[in-house]
Amino acid sequence: MDDVFSVESIYAELRGRAPETQMAPRLDAMRLAMDFLGDPAHSAPVIHVTGTNGKTSTARLIERLLLAHDLRPGRYTSPHLEKVNERICLDGEPVDDRTFVRVWDEIRPYLQMVDAHLAEQGEVPLTEFEAMTALAFAIFADAPVDVMVLEVGLGGAWDATNVADAQVSVVTPIDLDHVHMLGETVEEIAQEKSGIIKPEGFLVSAVQKPSVAEILLASARENDAEFRFEGVEFGVTERTPGVGGQVVTIQGLAGRYEDVALPLLGAHQAENASLAVAAVEAFLGGGDKELALDVVRVAFEEATSPGRLEVVRNAPVVVLDAAHNPHGIEASAQAVGEAFNIKQLNIVLGILSDKDARSMLDILRHHYAESEAFETRLYLTQSTSPRAIPVEELAELAVEAGFDEDALEVHERLDNATVAAISDAAAREELDAAVLITGSITVVGEARVLLGG
Structure with a gap:
């Protein structure tokens, strides 16, 4: 040939x-x-x-x-x-x-x-x-x-x-x-x-x-x-x-x-x-x-579903979930609250431009930022996909959705956001802190490669 x-x-x-x-x-x-x-x-x-x-x-x-x-x-x-x-x-x-x-x-x-x-x-x-x-x-x-x-x-x-x-x-x-x-x-x-x-x-x-x-x-x-x-x-x-x-x-x-x-x-x-x-x-x-x-x-x-509420690390717990639309984020939030006994959750989030990012952020705020069960910190980022919402724009949407600016971090690179979220969770071991990496499937896929999922 x-x-x-x-x-x-x-x-x-x-x-x-x-x-x-x-x-x-x-x-x-x-x-x-x-x-x-x-x-x-x-x-x-x-x-x-x-x-x-x-x-x-x-x-x-x-x-x-x-x-x-x-x-x-x-x-x-x-x-x-x-x-x-x-x-x-x-x-x-x-x-x-x-x-x-x-x-x-x-x-x-x-x-x-x-x-x-x-x-x-x-x-x-x-x-x-x-x-x-x-x-x-x-x-x-x-x-x-x-x-x-x-x-x-x-x-x-x-x-x-x-x-x-x-x-x-x-x-x-x-x-x-x-x-x-x-x-x-x-x-x-x-x-x-x-x-x-x-x-x-x-x-x-x-x-x-x-x-x-x-x-x-x-x-x-x-x-x-x-x-x-x-x-x-x-x-x-x-x-x-x-x-x-x-x-x-x-x-x-x-x-x-x-x-x-x-x-x-x-x-x-x-x-x-x-x-x-x-x-x-x-x-x-x-x-x-x-x-x-x-x-x-x-x-x-022995059923598996990679990238769907998948635990890829422990101490601290790191969960990957490709919840890429409002309906998915809602189901994910309910499952996280049920499955993990934690007092702090660090969320690494990146969303594609064709998704309803504002509604997704509203759901995250309702289930996490307003929760009395644990504290939430948001690590905003973007995947390498050309369709990814620029992280600065995502940060503006997060503030509009009611997230406290002091509880936000902005990282243009997913690897930097992931390291920051995991390092902070590890330092707060007494809080049983965990990390949730979610949003677009491209974010979860790239994070899975980084973490060896």
Whole structure:
């Protein structure tokens, strides 16, 4: 071959393509790519996951359950924290570099032909996410896998992953996010996300706002799809938080799963687990077949969700949480207050410019700065992403949100902010001080590299 590829060079090439924000919603380009590649999007049945928060954690938990049933899953999620291979997983692990490079080398000429055809039609060539999704489908077909677990990149109906036909569609809680592209109301966003529900499929939904539930229900009925909602047909019935996680009892669609150890923090992760159980019950037995309790326990006992309330250090405790929108920050704050007995919390925070930073800061102030349980200090920073809010601007928003200027530190570099927050917490050992690094996924990913997470 003329080109010698590496994972890094492939990712650089992908990053050179247009982002989704620079094109109108479309699926024709992906359908054309699938035609050129032999339709790998239909090489295995699909469990498709959309929603606003909890998608990646839910997809990982579904994957664990499938593995415990001796199935070979392929999982596609985004974005990655440290290395692009994380987005495409086989057997629960990121695809190895050799396979990533080999399959890209095989499909690249076909994608270039698709690009040329699109250019002739006056359309934007395959975007970064479209090309990455095509690569994921090709890797899964090459493996091959028994089932694909696909997380939408953005929205649902027009997402590149939606060229696949889901046997089970999973919807995590829907809230406001990406309003410039998906709609300014939760109802508009729900309409977009309901587009992954396929004819004669199966919808499994988290608890939703009534207006959102109505939209999902209407879409399921229009598609003659079965539907089940958390809080009605399934859900968490008992939950006992503990050190390093929690013990939960889940009422599924077909069975009751008692005393299941879940090494993830927060009520929202318990809810993600119940959603995963219901999704796999729907996939394996149409919602009528109970899973073996010991299989569920084995599946969840080693569950991980990197960068989601992940403890990466002790003494002082350092927690990474990619809570990148108001809904995520709210869930994170409740989980931190429940999981850690601390008297001081140092928050390292960086946010991307397309997020509702002011609302996120309002939630942080309410849960932390106004808390009588512990003192809070905010270490404002920014990731290396070009979309990061400049730290000076973030500081102005924090003051507007009501944070005391004396409780703020501003660091242009994430490494400096992290060192300062950890050093201060270590010096206040008598206060049981902890560090929370949160905000954008890019901040958490870069911090994870710094701390060896």
